[in-house]
Amino acid sequence: MTLTVTPSGMACGAEVRGLDLSQPVSAELAAEIRNIWLAHQVICFPEQDLSDDDLERFTLAFGPFGDDPFIAPIPGRKHIIAVKRAADETSPIFAESWHSDWSFQEKPPQGTCLYGITIPPEGGDTLFTNQYKALAEMPADLRRRIEGKKAIHSAKNAYSPKGMYGAGDKGRSMDIRASDEAEAAYAHPFIRTHPETGRKSLFGCAGYIVGVEGMDQQEAWDLVTEVYRWQTRPEFQYRHRWQKGMLLMWDNRCTLHMATGGYAGHDRLLHRTTIGTA
Ligand SMILES: [Fe+2]
Numbered sequence: 001m002t003l004t005v006t007p008s009g010m011a012c013g014a015e016v017r018g019l020d021l022s023q024p025v026s027a028e029l030a031a032e033i034r035n036i037w038l039a040h041q042v043i044c045f046p047e048q049d050l051s052d053d054d055l056e057r058f059t060l061a062f063g064p065f066g067d068d069p070f071i072a073p074i075p076g077r078k079h080i081i082a083v084k085r086a087a088d089e090t091s092p093i094f095a096e097s098w099h100s101d102w103s104f105q106e107k108p109p110q111g112t113c114l115y116g117i118t119i120p121p122e123g124g125d126t127l128f129t130n131q132y133k134a135l136a137e138m139p140a141d142l143r144r145r146i147e148g149k150k151a152i153h154s155a156k157n158a159y160s161p162k163g164m165y166g167a168g169d170k171g172r173s174m175d176i177r178a179s180d181e182a183e184a185a186y187a188h189p190f191i192r193t194h195p196e197t198g199r200k201s202l203f204g205c206a207g208y209i210v211g212v213e214g215m216d217q218q219e220a221w222d223l224v225t226e227v228y229r230w231q232t233r234p235e236f237q238y239r240h241r242w243q244k245g246m247l248l249m250w251d252n253r254c255t256l257h258m259a260t261g262g263y264a265g266h267d268r269l270l271h272r273t274t275i276g277t278a
Pocket residue numbers: 095099100101257
């Protein structure tokens with residue numbers, strides 16, 4: 001089987017054609033896909049026709065399932081969540097701010113898979129930003145200020161009862177379960193070495209990052225927001241346009257991503273799994 005890889009031409013991202021993911025993925029093919037993924041950070045497979053079983057099987061070719069808190073899985077599945085929005089929904093767009101999935105966990109997921117089932121004719125692009133590139137091009141004085149420091153990550157601003165998706169979040173079709181468990185925090189270095197590529201990358205951003213170890217809150221927030229402005233600059237971004245039947249997989253260890261709107265009046269449905277860290 002010959003895979004065709006077409007880079008996006010933007011800061012990361014590539015399209016991969018030449019395979020049918022409704023069929024089992026051999027260890028050899030998984031290794032080939034993994035190499036393409038590590039090189040491009042975000043890869044998409046257009047024109048697939050996948051069942052939930054296929055999505056689960058594909059995910060497990062790359063690692064164990066991740067632990068997905070705060071969002072209930074779809075009925076009958078433990079590891080698939082529905083990212084969905086009804087045509088008439090008026091609540092804020094889900095995940096319309098930069099983040100690395102579940103970065104507040106002790107072992108955040110290495111990757112995320114997202115499969116397009118109902119895709120609006122316009123809008124709903126997913127934006128990514130390349131955090132190898134953001135670090136490599138970061139001004140030396142800003143880099144010096146985060147070198148060796150640990151950022152404190154927490155889901156509290158999103159998923160605690162007082163958070164964005166907490167008690168005040170009404171009329172949403174996604175099955176989000178806010179919880180006091182979101183108050184927990186975990187520190188990760190701002191700069192991490194990717195365990196597979198050996199390249200240094202920024203990890204996570206303001207949002208799930210809520211502070212810096214050893215710094216008072218105001219000083220920490222000033223630093224975190226300065227880093228945020230740098231790491232989300234347009235020149236580090238890739239804009240992903242969706243099609244029905246497209247599977248996307250991204251590397252949470254070296255990218256950030258965010259959802260966008262622009263499809264009011266249209267239903268949207270994608271199924272998502274996370275690739276955990278073994
Ligand atoms: Fe996400």
